[in-house]
Amino acid sequence: MTRRHISFLLLFLLIDTAVGEVFAGPWVWKFGASGHSWGEYGTPEGLDLAEMPGSMQPLELRPEKNLTRILQWVASKPKDFEPRSVAHIWILDPIFQINPDTALVLVDGDPTTSTGKWFKNPKKSKVGKTFYFDLGRPYYLNRIVFYPRQQGEDAGGSPHKLDYMRGFTIQVNDGDIKNFTVRVSQARTYLSPVYRTVYRRSFNDQSVVDATFPLQPVRLIKLRCTKEHRFEIAEVEFYGLGFQLEAVYTSDPVDLQRPSNFGAVRWWDSKWHMGPDGQLSPVSDTRAWVEIQTRSGSDPTPLIYYKYAIDPDTKATILVEVSKEQYEKLLKKSPNKVAGVKLDGEHWSNWSSVYDSSGQQFEYGVPRRYFQVRLIFRSTSVWDMVRVDSLAVEYYHPTLADAVVGEVAVLSNPLPGDRIARVPAGRSIHFTYDVRAERPSGRGFHGIRLVTPAPPSFVDLAIGGHSIPSDGLEISRPSPNCLQVRFKSYPVVDNTPVRLILTTSLLQAGAEISGWVFNDVDLPQPIIGGDANLQVNTDKLLVLAEAESVKEPFGPVQFLPNPITPNGDRVNDEGKLHYAILKLVDRRRVKIGIYDLAGSLVRDLWTGWQRSGVYISPPWDGIDNGGKLVPPGIYMYRIEVEEDAGTAERSGLVTVVY
Incomplete structure (x- = not known):
C-alpha cells in the first residue's frame, strides 16, 4: 500500500444475489481519533501530531523546543518562496556548489559534526560568507543560537570551541509577499526577499552565540560573517514562542475502490487559549479557526509534475511530464530544472469552497472513486489555536447513475441565442x-x-412529459432557499426525462441552481450541467442577470399594503416594506426609515446588516419616533445600502389615511 494510492478493506460486504446486490451504508472514512492516522495518510505542514495522540494541532514553540530539529531539511536554494512542508539551507560559498549536502551538518542535531575546515583556510577571505535558511513558512521566533564544536581540538592542538565567528549579522524576512522585490535576470522574473537586521555583533567574544530579539514572524534567516577570522559552525538552533498562525494538512488521495456518491463532511474540533502561566484552557470564543476543503477524482494522481528539458531537434526549452518521485528528486538536486505542478483538471475537481460548518454535504459533481481533504489552521494570535480530533467523510456505492445531468432555462425562452x-x-x-x-x-x-439563489416556489413536475398529480407529490422547503419534491409513487429507474418548473429570483450577477436526486436508501447524487432535454439548449445550471438590472443593489421594492389605515380596526393598520437586495456577497449595513415630504425623519424602521436576499421590514403602524400617531397624508419610505462606492438608496411613497 502506498500513500499516493490509499486502499482498504470495506467494512461491509457487497453481496451478489439472485435478485441483485444487497448494500449497507452509507460508509464513513474517518481520519484521526478512532480512525486512520493523520500522519500515515497525509502531509502535515506546521502541525503537531504528537502532543495529543489521534488529534492534530498547530505546532507550538516553547523556550526549550529547538525548531531546527522539528523541521525536515533539504540542502538547496528553493526555486520559489511558496509555502512548503520542507525547510531549505544553502551557503554562499563554492563548497556548497560542489557538495550541497555538507550544509546539513548545521541542522543535524549533532554538536560533534561541523563545517570543519571549510572556513579555516588562511588564504581565503571569511568576510561575506553567508548562510541562508528557509523554514518553509513563518514561525514566531525570538532567539537564534549557533556555535562551533565545544569538544575536541584540531591537529595543531587548538580547541574547536575557539573557532567561533568574531563578528556577524542576523537578518530575517517574514515571508510576506510585500517584503519581496521583483527582479529580472536572463529574461526570468523572480521574487527576491528583502531582509532586515534583527541582531548584530561587530566584536564577538562568545563561543556559543545566543542572539535574542523581539518575538516576530520569521521565515527566512540570513547569517553573515563580518570578521576576517577562521571559524566553524556545528549547529544552528531556532527558538520561539506560541502556536503557528497558519498550518496545513493535505491528505493523500483516498481510494474508495469504486465510483461513489458522497454524503456529509463532519469534523470534531476544540478551541484553546494559552494563558500567561503557559497553561492551555478550552474556550468557545477564540481567534483561531480551521478551514475544511475537499476535492474528488477518478484516478490516484491529482497533480501533474513537469521539468524543463531541451528539445533535441529544435534545441528549445520544453516542458516534460515526470513522476512525483522524479520531481521531488529534482527539487533537491537540481531545483532550476523544476518547471512546476498543476492540477490534473481532466480527472480531478478543484478544491471545494470552505465548508461553513460540520455536517455539510460534500461538494462534488459526478461520482468519483478518489477524494482528498485539506485542513487549513488559522489564527490571529500566537496564544490561540484550534485542535482537530477527527474528520469523517460519508460515501456510498453503487451510485444512482453514472451521472445525472440537468439544465436550467427560462420557461418562456428555452433556446436563448x-x-x-x-x-x-x-x-x-x-x-x-x-x-x-x-x-x-x-x-x-x-x-x-x-x-x-432566492426563496423558490413549486409550479409543476413532469416525468416523461406527463405532469404528476399533486396527490402524488410531497413538496417541502427544508430551508428558505431550498425546494424538495418527492414522487415516491413514480420512481425514475431509467433515463426518462424529468422536468421541474419553479419560480425564484436571481439576486446577484450570476448563480447556479444546484440540485440533487435521491431515494430513501442511497446518498443523494448531485446534478451536473449537461444535455438533459433536446428542446433546451443551455446545457448548464447557470443563470445570469441582465447587465442593466444589476447597476444598483435593489430589486423590486414595495410597501404593502398601501395605503395604511391605522385606526385600530385591524384592517390595514400597518404596512411592511418588501424588498430585494442584489449583488452583495458580504453583509452590508442597511437602513430603512419613514420620512415626511420635506425629508425629515419620522420613524426609524430598521437598521442592520444584510447580504443579497429577499426581505420584509418590521411593520410601520403610523407611529413616529416620539410614539405619536402621524397626521394623515403622504409619506416617503427610504432604504439605504452601503456599498464600496458609497451609499445607494431607493425611495417610494406610502399614504396614511383614517
Whole structure:
C-alpha cells in the first residue's frame, strides 16, 4: 500500500444475489481519533501530531523546543518562496556548489559534526560568507543560537570551541509577499526577499552565540560573517514562542475502490487559549479557526509534475511530464530544472469552497472513486489555536447513475441565442429544471432537491412529459432557499426525462441552481450541467442577470399594503416594506426609515446588516419616533445600502389615511 494510492478493506460486504446486490451504508472514512492516522495518510505542514495522540494541532514553540530539529531539511536554494512542508539551507560559498549536502551538518542535531575546515583556510577571505535558511513558512521566533564544536581540538592542538565567528549579522524576512522585490535576470522574473537586521555583533567574544530579539514572524534567516577570522559552525538552533498562525494538512488521495456518491463532511474540533502561566484552557470564543476543503477524482494522481528539458531537434526549452518521485528528486538536486505542478483538471475537481460548518454535504459533481481533504489552521494570535480530533467523510456505492445531468432555462425562452439563461435581477421568474440520469442503477430515484439563489416556489413536475398529480407529490422547503419534491409513487429507474418548473429570483450577477436526486436508501447524487432535454439548449445550471438590472443593489421594492389605515380596526393598520437586495456577497449595513415630504425623519424602521436576499421590514403602524400617531397624508419610505462606492438608496411613497 502506498500513500499516493490509499486502499482498504470495506467494512461491509457487497453481496451478489439472485435478485441483485444487497448494500449497507452509507460508509464513513474517518481520519484521526478512532480512525486512520493523520500522519500515515497525509502531509502535515506546521502541525503537531504528537502532543495529543489521534488529534492534530498547530505546532507550538516553547523556550526549550529547538525548531531546527522539528523541521525536515533539504540542502538547496528553493526555486520559489511558496509555502512548503520542507525547510531549505544553502551557503554562499563554492563548497556548497560542489557538495550541497555538507550544509546539513548545521541542522543535524549533532554538536560533534561541523563545517570543519571549510572556513579555516588562511588564504581565503571569511568576510561575506553567508548562510541562508528557509523554514518553509513563518514561525514566531525570538532567539537564534549557533556555535562551533565545544569538544575536541584540531591537529595543531587548538580547541574547536575557539573557532567561533568574531563578528556577524542576523537578518530575517517574514515571508510576506510585500517584503519581496521583483527582479529580472536572463529574461526570468523572480521574487527576491528583502531582509532586515534583527541582531548584530561587530566584536564577538562568545563561543556559543545566543542572539535574542523581539518575538516576530520569521521565515527566512540570513547569517553573515563580518570578521576576517577562521571559524566553524556545528549547529544552528531556532527558538520561539506560541502556536503557528497558519498550518496545513493535505491528505493523500483516498481510494474508495469504486465510483461513489458522497454524503456529509463532519469534523470534531476544540478551541484553546494559552494563558500567561503557559497553561492551555478550552474556550468557545477564540481567534483561531480551521478551514475544511475537499476535492474528488477518478484516478490516484491529482497533480501533474513537469521539468524543463531541451528539445533535441529544435534545441528549445520544453516542458516534460515526470513522476512525483522524479520531481521531488529534482527539487533537491537540481531545483532550476523544476518547471512546476498543476492540477490534473481532466480527472480531478478543484478544491471545494470552505465548508461553513460540520455536517455539510460534500461538494462534488459526478461520482468519483478518489477524494482528498485539506485542513487549513488559522489564527490571529500566537496564544490561540484550534485542535482537530477527527474528520469523517460519508460515501456510498453503487451510485444512482453514472451521472445525472440537468439544465436550467427560462420557461418562456428555452433556446436563448447565447445558450445561457438570462433574467432581470430581483424579479420572480418561471424556470424549467430538466434532469436526466445517464446509465442509472436499478434502484433509481424518487426525489429532487434544489438550492436556489432566492426563496423558490413549486409550479409543476413532469416525468416523461406527463405532469404528476399533486396527490402524488410531497413538496417541502427544508430551508428558505431550498425546494424538495418527492414522487415516491413514480420512481425514475431509467433515463426518462424529468422536468421541474419553479419560480425564484436571481439576486446577484450570476448563480447556479444546484440540485440533487435521491431515494430513501442511497446518498443523494448531485446534478451536473449537461444535455438533459433536446428542446433546451443551455446545457448548464447557470443563470445570469441582465447587465442593466444589476447597476444598483435593489430589486423590486414595495410597501404593502398601501395605503395604511391605522385606526385600530385591524384592517390595514400597518404596512411592511418588501424588498430585494442584489449583488452583495458580504453583509452590508442597511437602513430603512419613514420620512415626511420635506425629508425629515419620522420613524426609524430598521437598521442592520444584510447580504443579497429577499426581505420584509418590521411593520410601520403610523407611529413616529416620539410614539405619536402621524397626521394623515403622504409619506416617503427610504432604504439605504452601503456599498464600496458609497451609499445607494431607493425611495417610494406610502399614504396614511383614517
